[in-house]
Amino acid sequence: MAEPERVDLFVIGGGVNGCGIARDAAGRGLKVRLAEQGDLAQGTSSASSKLFHGGLRYLDYFEFKLVREALSEREILLKAMPHxxxxxxxxxxxxxxxxxxxxxxxxxxxxxxxxxxxxxxxxxxxxxxxxxxxxxxxxxxxxxxxxxxxxxxxxxxxxxxxxxxxxxxxxxWVDDARLVVLNARDAAARGAEVLTRTKVVGATRLADHWQIRTEGPDGPATHHARALVNATGPWADAVLTGILHGRSPAKVxxxxxxxxxxxxxxxxxxxxxxxxxxxxxxxxxxxxxxxxxxxxxxxxxxxxxxxxxxxxxxxxxxxxxxxxxxxxxxxxxxxxxxxxxxxxxxDDGTKSATAASRDYVLHLDSDDAPLLNIYGGKITTYRRLSEAALDRLAPHFPGLKPGWTAGVPLPGGAFGYGARALTERLRIRYPFLGEARALRMAHAYGTEAFDLLGAARRAPELGRDFGAGLTEAELRWLIQREWAQTAEDVLWRRTKLGLRMTAEEISAVAAFMAQEAPRANA
Missing domain, CATH: 3.30.9.10 (D-Amino Acid Oxidase, subunit A, domain 2)
Structure with a gap:
C-alpha cells in the first residue's frame, strides 16, 4: 500500500480542540490530516454540561480573563451555529x-x-x-x-x-458532540482528511518533518507531516511521553x-x-x-x-x-x-478540582519539525484556542492565511432566523414529520435537514423507521457524512435518541450499522 501524501499538519485527537484546529488550519490553506483513535467526540467532548458560557462561578477565583474571553466567544458562537x-x-x-x-x-x-x-x-x-x-x-x-x-x-x-x-x-446551550462533528465536517469540506478509529502508535521527529505511524481500519500506515499537534485532551501527557517520546513541559x-x-x-x-x-x-x-x-x-x-x-x-x-x-x-x-x-x-497547583483553572495553555516545541501540545481549555473557548494554536505555528508556515473562523457558520448554520422558524419551514415542506420531530431535525442538522430529507413526501420514503423517528435515511446520512460506525455513535453522541428507544430498537440500529457502515467505507 502506497504511503499517504505528505501533509503540512497532522492533528492527533478528534475532540473539540483537535477538530477545531483542523478546521482552522484547512481554512488557512494547510494540508491537514487528523487521526482519532475512536469516534469523534467519544471522550470529554461529548460528556460536558452542554453549555456555551463564561463560567459565572469562575469569578469566585478571580478568573476575569477567562470569563471575559468565554463571554466574548459565546456571542460569536451563538451566531455561527444557531441550530x-x-x-x-x-x-x-x-x-x-x-x-x-x-x-x-x-x-x-x-x-x-x-x-x-x-x-x-x-x-x-x-x-x-x-x-x-x-x-x-x-x-x-x-x-x-x-x-x-x-x-x-x-x-x-x-x-x-x-x-x-x-x-x-x-x-x-450547545450540543457538544454535534459541535465536534460539524467542525470535522467543515474541515473535511476545506480539504482536511479525517481518520476515525485510527490510533497513532508511534512518531519520530526527523530533520524537517514528523513521521507518524498509525493503526486503522485498513491496517498500519505511515504519514509524514511538517508539524504535529497533540490535542488528545486527558491523554495529552501519555501521548507525549509514551508515543512521541517527549518530556512533558506541564502537568495535566x-x-x-x-x-x-x-x-x-x-x-x-x-x-x-x-x-x-x-x-x-x-x-x-x-x-x-x-x-x-x-x-x-x-x-x-x-x-x-x-x-x-x-x-x-x-x-x-x-x-x-x-x-x-x-x-x-x-x-x-x-x-x-x-x-x-x-x-x-x-495543573496550576490549586488544592481542589473545583478551583483549578479552566484556561488553556499551548506549549510549542519549536524545533525544525514543531510539536504543539494543548493543555486545558473549555468548550466555550475552543475556537479561540484553535486560532491561537495556528497563530503559534504560523512562523513555521510562511504565507499562512490569517484567522478566519469568527462568525463563519458551521454546516447547516447559515440562516438568519431562529430554530423555531426553521422548524416551521420543515413542517411545511415535510408535514409528516410532526412538531417534535421537525424540531429535532432543525436543531441537529439546521438547513442541511432539507438535504437529508430530500424529495420525500411521505414517511415511508425515508426508509425503515427504527423508532423515535430515526429512519434509514438519517442513518445513511450519519454513516456517509458524519463518520458514524456504531449504534453508540448514533444514539448517544450524534442524536441522543438512545434516551427514547427500547432495547429491541437499539439492537436493530446496531445490526443495521454493523451491516451498512463497512459497506459505506469499503
Whole structure:
C-alpha cells in the first residue's frame, strides 16, 4: 500500500480542540490530516454540561480573563451555529440561610474547598457577580440579569416554598458532540482528511518533518507531516511521553465530571443554577425536550480517562444536592441515564478540582519539525484556542492565511432566523414529520435537514423507521457524512435518541450499522 501524501499538519485527537484546529488550519490553506483513535467526540467532548458560557462561578477565583474571553466567544458562537446552540435563561435562587460546611461526607469525598469568601455567597456578592457577568464580555445580544420574586408570577418554579427571591440571567446551550462533528465536517469540506478509529502508535521527529505511524481500519500506515499537534485532551501527557517520546513541559490534572439525566422535572424552559453548602454549584438544565440534565461533579480522576463513569456516590451527591431545592424530590429510580467525562485541566497547583483553572495553555516545541501540545481549555473557548494554536505555528508556515473562523457558520448554520422558524419551514415542506420531530431535525442538522430529507413526501420514503423517528435515511446520512460506525455513535453522541428507544430498537440500529457502515467505507 502506497504511503499517504505528505501533509503540512497532522492533528492527533478528534475532540473539540483537535477538530477545531483542523478546521482552522484547512481554512488557512494547510494540508491537514487528523487521526482519532475512536469516534469523534467519544471522550470529554461529548460528556460536558452542554453549555456555551463564561463560567459565572469562575469569578469566585478571580478568573476575569477567562470569563471575559468565554463571554466574548459565546456571542460569536451563538451566531455561527444557531441550530446546535441557542440562548438559555438561568435562574439563581437565593437562600439567606445557606452556610458553607466542609464537614459533610460529600465535601470530604469530592475534595471541595470553599472559595475566598469562606461562607455563603451574600446577596451583594451575587448581584456584583451578575453585573460583571453581564458586562465583562462587551456588548451582548442576550437579555441582561433581572431580579425575580419566586413566589409570584405565572411560572411555577418547582422549588421548595422557602425560596422567595433570586436572579435570572442569560447563557448559552450547545450540543457538544454535534459541535465536534460539524467542525470535522467543515474541515473535511476545506480539504482536511479525517481518520476515525485510527490510533497513532508511534512518531519520530526527523530533520524537517514528523513521521507518524498509525493503526486503522485498513491496517498500519505511515504519514509524514511538517508539524504535529497533540490535542488528545486527558491523554495529552501519555501521548507525549509514551508515543512521541517527549518530556512533558506541564502537568495535566484529570478531573471527572459526572451527570445524571431524569425525566423532565419542570414545565418551564429555564435552567437552574444551584449553590451547595460545600461551596460548589450544579445546574439543572432542560435537555432533549423531555428530560432534565443535572451536573456536574468535579473529582480527581486517577485511572485511564476511558474508564470514566458516573459512580453511585456521584449520582447520590447530585440527587441530594438537587433535593435541597426541589419541591418534589427525586431518587435513583428517576435517573434514566448517566455519563461522565474527564476534563484535562492545566495543573496550576490549586488544592481542589473545583478551583483549578479552566484556561488553556499551548506549549510549542519549536524545533525544525514543531510539536504543539494543548493543555486545558473549555468548550466555550475552543475556537479561540484553535486560532491561537495556528497563530503559534504560523512562523513555521510562511504565507499562512490569517484567522478566519469568527462568525463563519458551521454546516447547516447559515440562516438568519431562529430554530423555531426553521422548524416551521420543515413542517411545511415535510408535514409528516410532526412538531417534535421537525424540531429535532432543525436543531441537529439546521438547513442541511432539507438535504437529508430530500424529495420525500411521505414517511415511508425515508426508509425503515427504527423508532423515535430515526429512519434509514438519517442513518445513511450519519454513516456517509458524519463518520458514524456504531449504534453508540448514533444514539448517544450524534442524536441522543438512545434516551427514547427500547432495547429491541437499539439492537436493530446496531445490526443495521454493523451491516451498512463497512459497506459505506469499503
Amino acid at each position: 446546535i446552540a441557542f440562548p438559555m435563561r438561568f435562574v439563581l435562587p437565593y437562600d439567606p440561610q445557606m452556610r458553607f460546611d466542609t464537614a459533610t461526607p460529600t465535601s470530604r469525598l469530592l475534595g471541595h474547598v470553599a472559595p475566598w469568601w469562606k461562607g455563603r455567597r451574600p446577596a451583594w456578592l451575587l448581584r456584583l457577580g451578575l453585573f460583571l457577568y453581564d458586562h465583562l464580555g462587551g456588548k451582548s445580544s442576550l437579555d441582561g440579569t433581572k431580579r425575580i420574586d419566586l413566589t409570584k408570577g405565572r411560572i411555577r418554579w418547582g422549588l421548595k416554598p422557602g425560596f422567595r427571591k433570586g436572579w435570572e440571567y442569560s447563557d448559552g 490534572r484529570l478531573v471527572r465530571g459526572a451527570h445524571i439525566v431524569t425525566k423532565r422535572l419542570f414545565a418551564h424552559d429555564r435552567a437552574l443554577f444551584l449553590q451547595g453548602r460545600d461551596g460548589r454549584i450544579i445546574f439543572l438544565l432542560p435537555y432533549e425536550q423531555d428530560f432534565t440534565l443535572i451536573g456536574t461533579t468535579e473529582v480527581a480522576h486517577e485511572a485511564s480517562p476511558a474508564t470514566a463513569t458516573c459512580t453511585e456516590a456521584e449520582r447520590d451527591y447530585l440527587i441530594a444536592f438537587a433535593n435541597g431545592y426541589l419541591e418534589q424530590p427525586i431518587s435513583a429510580e428517576d435517573v434514566v441515564w448517566s455519563f461522565a467525562g474527564v476534563r484535562p485541566l492545566y
